[in-house]
Amino acid sequence: MKIKQDQVEKVCRMALEGLKEKKMIKLKAPERVVFDAMVSTVLKNLDEENQIDQKAHELLEETLSTLPEDVDRQKMYMLIKRKLAKDRGFVL
Numbered sequence: 001m002k003i004k005q006d007q008v009e010k011v012c013r014m015a016l017e018g019l020k021e022k023k024m025i026k027l028k029a030p031e032r033v034v035f036d037a038m039v040s041t042v043l044k045n046l047d048e049e050n051q052i053d054q055k056a057h058e059l060l061e062e063t064l065s066t067l068p069e070d071v072d073r074q075k076m077y078m079l080i081k082r083k084l085a086k087d088r089g090f091v092l
Contacts, residue, residue: 003046005039012038048090056081 016035019025027034060077067076085092 005043008042008046009039012042048088049085049092052081052084052088052090055084059084 012035016031016038020027056077059080060073063076063080064071064073082092084090
């Protein structure tokens, strides 16, 4: 599922407001700068996960031709995705 930028912004806004309300953070930069950094970080993370997804699908298709037909495609996909994420130091 593709997450839209406005959805990311809404979640980041809610998180920032919640942290401020509970006095869990004290901003050392203007709120807009912090908010923009949060949005940018989440979007970058989503993009990187999307790249891992695409690569996992490619590797799965390449690998399936050499495996028995009864292999669970979803399980194999998740194994490949986890391996790619680990190799990149990406936390799923």
